[in-house]
Amino acid sequence: MSYEERVLFFAAFAKPGKNRAQKNSANKLRLFSVSFIFLLFTFYLPSGAKAVSIDQQLNIPLNNGTQGYAREDADRLLRLGAQEELRGNLAKAIPYWIQALDIYQQLGDRQAIGLTYDYLGLTYARLGRYFEAEDALRRRLAVARDQPDFQGQIYGLNNVGTVLLQRGAVQAASVSFSEALRIAQSISSQAGEGLSLSNLGLAAANSGDYLQAIKRYEEALIFRRRGKDPLGEANTVNNLGDAYLALNQYRDAQISYRGALRLGRQTRDRSTQYRAIDGLVVIYSKLRQYQEGFELLDRRLTLAQESQNLRQELESLRLFAQLYQVSGNPVTARTFYQRAITLARTLGDEQEEALLLNNLAQIRIR
Structure with missing residues (x-):
């Protein structure tokens, strides 16, 4: 993969409403717990959407038969949805994308259909609507298999696996990530290998096997650095920080988060910076170094x-x-x-x- 998810900075904070409510009602004041950190997941767009504008993503060759007023209307709807998403209005973005999807399907534009399913699936996931997210992402995966688009399959499988992780289906998620890794290895995709290995590490972490998670993350970093994927590298380094923190290895965790924060600044990716800052604040809170946390x-x-x-x-x-x-x-x-x-x-x-x-x-x- 060449870039991290487009605008799903979430991300980084997409927590299931039920789980979050239970934690707050218990009111144990576990204010910066590791369990909070491991509810962070990252999704991916194979089109390199983080660094590429929607206009560039929708720059379809003129002879593909989909140009015209209908196509322009669908593209406009996709952009309007993206604008709402950037403002944090996730629920308002979805109706625009559903309308765009309907037009793209009438036009038979497979590339735009796949892109729209990506946006819908990732946004449903952030809203905690996991079954709808899985349905959209599996449809996107089917588009990639029909073309055939091996890169799209790699990222589709990783996104499906990520939704399964959010639903707590760790074993099923690992199967999806492993299939993505196999495809990536078969086509010598360093980006795909890095992404899949990083997600396998995340699956291990969610199973409580942090040592295995660290091993997977370190393997992933080799491929992400070779592929010159700074945002992918930053995501894996943030994951590495989470694993070290879970093991109470604060020094190693701090080094990882600061590395991710540096990469986030270099790439101007706010989602990466949010995650790294939150991890560091956890550490400073545990060490009672509150002033550093406030800064x-x-x-x-x-x-x-x-x-x-x-x-x-x-x-x-x-x-x-x-x-x-x-x-x-x-x-x-x-x-x-x-x-x-x-x-x-x-x-x-x-x-x-x-x-x-x-x-x-x-x-x-x-």
């Missing part, structure tokens, strides 16, 4: 505000509140919770608002 969260908040990403701004405010809470400063923690609650209301996220109100109320009880 990183200030950088995180600035990143979110610069991109006008309200969802990540909300996440930054919540993490600020939690860190102030564990550092023994309930007054400032309340201030950040109140700011986060206001922003949750702006986003219309009633579940997040309820969780934040619960956290705020417990500070007042104490």
Whole structure:
């Protein structure tokens, strides 16, 4: 693979609503737990969409029979959906892409159909709608197999495996990743091998086998560096940091996260930087080096505000509140919770608002 996922910075924080609610209601104040980190997954677009604009992705040869007003309308809808996604309005992006998909199917444009299924599947996953995500991504995989598109199959299998991981089907996910690795090896795709090995490491980590995960990540880094894939490398290095953190090897984890943060800055990829910062904040919280954590969260908040990403701004405010809470400063923690609650209301996220109100109320009880 040549680039990481396009705009699914998620990512990095796509947590199943049910699981998150259970953790908050338990209110153990495991504010920066490793279990939180391992709910982070990354998806991929084989078209190199992170560094390539949608216009370039949709630059279909003029003789393929799909140009015209209908095609222009579908492309416009795809762009509108992408704009909503970039703003963090995931649910608003989906209807645009469904309309675009319908037009592409009428035109018989397989390339655009595959791309649209990618966007739909990845966004469904971020919303926690995993069955819909798996359905869209399997359809995208079928398009790749029909063409045949071996690169598309590699990334399709990895995306399907990632959704299976989010559903807790670790064994099935490992099978999907292993099949992707076999195809990548058969066509000598260093990018595909790096991606598949990295995901096999993630599967091992989700099984609690962190030593095996570290082994897989280190193997993956060889191929990702050979393929000159800095975003792929950064994702694997972040994963490596997670595994070291799970083993309480804070020094190695810190080195990994700082390496990922550096790569994120070089590539100007905010999702990579969010993940690396959050991992470092976990470490500083555990080591009670709170000032370092606050400085990183200030950088995180600035990143979110610069991109006008309200969802990540909300996440930054919540993490600020939690860190102030564990550092023994309930007054400032309340201030950040109140700011986060206001922003949750702006986003219309009633579940997040309820969780934040619960956290705020417990500070007042104490």
